[in-house]
Amino acid sequence: MSGIQLERVSKEFPNGFVAVDGISLDVADGEFMALVGPSGCGKTTTLRMVAGLEEATAGTIRIGDRDVTDLPPRKRDVAMVFQSYALYAHMSVRGNIGFGLKMAGMPKAEIASRVDEAASILGMTELLDRKPRELSGGQRQRVAMGRAIVRRPAAFLMDEPLSNLDAKLRVEMRGEITALQRRIETPTLYVTHDQTEAMTMGDRVAILRDGVIEQLGTPGELYESPANMFVASFIGSPAMNLINGRCEMVDGRVTIAIGEARITIPDAVAAAHSELRGFAGREVCVGIRPEDFIDVADPADDDAVDVVVTRSESLGAELFVYFEEFAHARAQAAGAAGGLGNVGSAVDDLEATCRSTMVARLDRDCEVAVGERCRLRIDPTRVYLFDPETTGAIR
Amino acid sequence: MRPTPAANLVRVAGVTLLILWSLGPIVMGVMTSMSTQPETQQVPARWIPEDPTLDNYRALLGGEKISSDDAAADSSQYGRAIVNTALATVVTTAIVLAISVCAGYGFSRTEFKGSKQLLWIVLATMVIPIFTIVVALYKLMAELQLINTFAGLVLVYASSTAPLAIWLFYNYVRDLPPDPEEAALIDGCTRFGAFRRVVLPQMRSGIAALTAIVMLFVWGQFLIPLLLTSTEETKPVTVIITEFIGKYTTNYPLLTAAGILAVIPPAIIALVLNRHIRGMLSAGG
Ligand SMILES: Nc1ncnc2c1ncn2[C@@H]1O[C@H](COP(=O)(O)OP(=O)(O)OP(=O)(O)O)[C@@H](O)[C@H]1O
Ligand SMILES: [Mg+2]
Numbered sequence: 001m002s003g004i005q006l007e008r009v010s011k012e013f014p015n016g017f018v019a020v021d022g023i024s025l026d027v028a029d030g031e032f033m034a035l036v037g038p039s040g041c042g043k044t045t046t047l048r049m050v051a052g053l054e055e056a057t058a059g060t061i062r063i064g065d066r067d068v069t070d071l072p073p074r075k076r077d078v079a080m081v082f083q084s085y086a087l088y089a090h091m092s093v094r095g096n097i098g099f100g101l102k103m104a105g106m107p108k109a110e111i112a113s114r115v116d117e118a119a120s121i122l123g124m125t126e127l128l129d130r131k132p133r134e135l136s137g138g139q140r141q142r143v144a145m146g147r148a149i150v151r152r153p154a155a156f157l158m159d160e161p162l163s164n165l166d167a168k169l170r171v172e173m174r175g176e177i178t179a180l181q182r183r184i185e186t187p188t189l190y191v192t193h194d195q196t197e198a199m200t201m202g203d204r205v206a207i208l209r210d211g212v213i214e215q216l217g218t219p220g221e222l223y224e225s226p227a228n229m230f231v232a233s234f235i236g237s238p239a240m241n242l243i244n245g246r247c248e249m250v251d252g253r254v255t256i257a258i259g260e261a262r263i264t265i266p267d268a269v270a271a272a273h274s275e276l277r278g279f280a281g282r283e284v285c286v287g288i289r290p291e292d293f294i295d296v297a298d299p300a301d302d303d304a305v306d307v308v309v310t311r312s313e314s315l316g317a318e319l320f321v322y323f324e325e326f327a328h329a330r331a332q333a334a335g336a337a338g339g340l341g342n343v344g345s346a347v348d349d350l351e352a353t354c355r356s357t358m359v360a361r362l363d364r365d366c367e368v369a370v371g372e373r374c375r376l377r378i379d380p381t382r383v384y385l386f387d388p389e390t391t392g393a394i395r
Numbered sequence: 396m397r398p399t400p401a402a403n404l405v406r407v408a409g410v411t412l413l414i415l416w417s418l419g420p421i422v423m424g425v426m427t428s429m430s431t432q433p434e435t436q437q438v439p440a441r442w443i444p445e446d447p448t449l450d451n452y453r454a455l456l457g458g459e460k461i462s463s464d465d466a467a468a469d470s471s472q473y474g475r476a477i478v479n480t481a482l483a484t485v486v487t488t489a490i491v492l493a494i495s496v497c498a499g500y501g502f503s504r505t506e507f508k509g510s511k512q513l514l515w516i517v518l519a520t521m522v523i524p525i526f527t528i529v530v531a532l533y534k535l536m537a538e539l540q541l542i543n544t545f546a547g548l549v550l551v552y553a554s555s556t557a558p559l560a561i562w563l564f565y566n567y568v569r570d571l572p573p574d575p576e577e578a579a580l581i582d583g584c585t586r587f588g589a590f591r592r593v594v595l596p597q598m599r600s601g602i603a604a605l606t607a608i609v610m611l612f613v614w615g616q617f618l619i620p621l622l623l624t625s626t627e628e629t630k631p632v633t634v635i636i637t638e639f640i641g642k643y644t645t646n647y648p649l650l651t652a653a654g655i656l657a658v659i660p661p662a663i664i665a666l667v668l669n670r671h672i673r674g675m676l677s678a679g680g
Binding site: 051052053072073074076078079080082084085086087088089090099100103104147151 | 575592
């Protein structure tokens with residue numbers, strides 16, 4: 001089995017800070033694994049340990065079936081694309097791309113043909129004789145890619161390679177990089193702090209927080225069944241709304257009360273969550289994705305809630321409507337010291353869950369006005385439920 | 396903004412004055428060096444020689460003997476002195492560069508126990524003016540039997556310029572991004588290979604500037620060699636020139652010719668490396 005394997009890899013810096021805490025990760029051959037997480041969670045450190053630029057203080061790293069844990073970078077047969085591109089300023093583009101091959105002692109003629117091939121794949125044949133300072137940001141990024149692919153390494157490591165590009169180019173390059181990676185089928189560990197990038201590019205995505213993998217799965221799995229509130233709020237844009245609610249049994253059916261609003265969970269859904277009945281009469285944390293709100297005109301709709309719109313943003317194809325909790329819930333939230341504050345304290349290091357503003361994504365032709373009421377229905381099959389004590393998903 | 400004609404005039408005048416100020420003495424020196432001894436003693440002074448002669452230069456470079464009778468040195472010793480100076484300059488510069496490039500890189504890129512303190516000690520030696528330690532220095536060199544040796548001279552030169560050089564390279568490397576070096580490590584280089592192939596080429600202009608600074612420093616040294624050398628085999632040109640001055644009479648044309656010749660090499664160094672010196676001195680220190 002080739003690919004990249006990390007087995008309980010940790011990094012404790014000399015100052016005692018544990019940046020990576022026992023990560024296990026298995027990038028299969030040809031797989032594109034995205035490593036995503038908030039700033040400072042240890043993504044770069046993990047990547048640097050795989051590259052050999054940073055020593056792992058515990059655990060084992062294997063690349064292409066070899067144990068490389070104690071090998072220096074040059075013996076690991078990996079190529080890395082740096083966020084800063086890290087081009088060799090005094091060499092031409094040709095020299096930059098061919099450097100690794102030259103170090104490997106490859107004959108000049110072969111280097112030249114491999115460099116030409118890489119340059120034509122990346123469409124920069126006419127740039128080969130320029131110096132890095134004579135290139136645009138996007139072109140430099142390509143050179144860095146060229147330098148990586150030309151070596152045909154056992155693994156690619158990329159540390160936020162697109163974060164210095166403008167938005168349009170970034171989207172373009174996303175597609176190009178994944179297409180390129182599919183074509184050469186080299187296992188890739190791709191670090192980003194941008195969940196959209198991770199979700200669109202990764203075959204699988206590992207979500208890292210404070211040096212620990214919170215969840216690892218395909219983009220679909222992460223979106224559909226986040227393991228905890230952190231993952232739930234990290235994946236998706238805008239982020240999932242998290243609100244405090246109460247689990248109740250009404251006529252033998254599971255009902256979630258948010259303020260005075262009631263969401264009746266369909267039996268099939270309730271049955272799929274065996275733990276749910278145990279929460280009867282207890283607080284739960286309710287997650288609702290902005291896209292799971294539906295605008296309803298019918299005032300008789302029982303599953304619907306009233307909200308007061310505080311802000312709306314139209315992006316053309318879609319409309320984001322912001323509101324401060326459900327109108328029904330407000331009185332209660334103000335009275336009892338409950339409401340949204342509880343959610344915040346349960347995971348108070350999560351900025352995303354602390355906000356009391358919620359957002360719904362509606363059709364562009366919805367008519368809403370700031371300050372007015374708006375009636376929204378919540379798709380009861382799409383409600384996420386979390387245990388407020390552990391922040392874990394209720395299974 | 397385009398300068399007004401008046402401002403331009405002021406500027407041209409200023410620059411002209413500055414040039415006259417700095418070139419004047421040299422022009423006078425050249426004139427004197429091509430005069431005869433009696434001409435220099437005329438009253439009123441005569442600036443332009445009646446019959447310009449290159450005899451003094453010929454004597455200095457050709458090893459002919461011209462001197463005042465009461466002077467300690469004569470023109471035939473000049474060639475050797477130039478060679479001494481040049482040799483000390485080249486050897487010192489090579490040693491200082493080798494040490495300071497490595498030390499500067501090491502201090503800025505690695506940390507070991509006591510590295511900060513060591514750097515401080517090295518830098519602290521920069522603030523000690525040489526004349527405060529000449530006596531101790533002389534005793535030390537005598538003790539080590541390094542008086543009148545080339546090695547002793549180079550040792551003192553190198554140890555008095557290396558701290559500055561180390562400090563400059565320390566800052567220089569610290570300002571270089573570390574990523575390209577790491578990329579080189581991944582691309583197959585050893586630590587030393589990355590240093591040689593990626594870091595060193597980027598230090599080129601720093602090295603050029605430092606070459607010039609050290610060379611100019613060593614070329615002009617007077618006090619140290621006056622103290623440490625007394626043989627023809629070791630005395631540099633700065634010392635020999637002063638010995639052309641006799642107790643009662645001085646051959647001014649010879650003296651000035653020797654001076655003019657001695658400023659040519661440093662002038663060339665400064666001209667060639669001038670761009671880098673400016674870059675280094677203005678680079679965010
Ligand atoms: N040399 C070091 N000594 C001590 N702590 C360090 C060192 N390098 C990094 N850290 C810490 O380790 C943690 C992880 O850093 P890392 O660079 O891996 O974060 P990251 O996930 O890449 O973040 P970002 O998205 O901002 O790049 C951070 O909290 C950082 O402060
Ligand atoms: Mg990082």
